[in-house]
Amino acid sequence: MNLKETIFEKFKDGIFLNTFCPHCKKQIWPPSNNCKDCFNKTVLKEIENKGILLEMSYSHIPKQENFFGIGDFSGIRILGTIVEKNIKVNDSITIYNIKIIDNKISIEFGNYNK
Ligand SMILES: [Zn+2]
Structure with a gap:
């Protein structure tokens, strides 16, 4: 499953996920595998x-x-x-x-x- 599919599937269970950059401590929307500022890998976080x-x-x-x-x-x-x-x-x-x-x-x- 790619990122969008994971977010889509989790939403069916009532969980709203977004991507978060642990390095910049920043939410990344639209969801992306990499941070737009530092290019580090993002993680999924519930919002x-x-x-x-x-x-x-x-x-x-x-x-x-x-x-x-x-x-x-x-x-x-x-x-x-x-x-x-x-x-x-x-x-x-x-x-x-x-x-x-x-x-x-x-x-x-x-x-x-x-
Ligand atoms: Zn970052």
């Missing part, structure tokens, strides 16, 4: 699946018409699609679903209290 929606906007790109936003999860900024319509900026959000599309991790945000 609390609760964040805050920092920004949101609407995408008019054909076949991708949707609300998307940037969520802050323990200091990691993650871009995702907003699947519930009543989410506003500064709301608590959760990663509702993880998909792999064209070998990229695609994230869906939902309301935290559900």
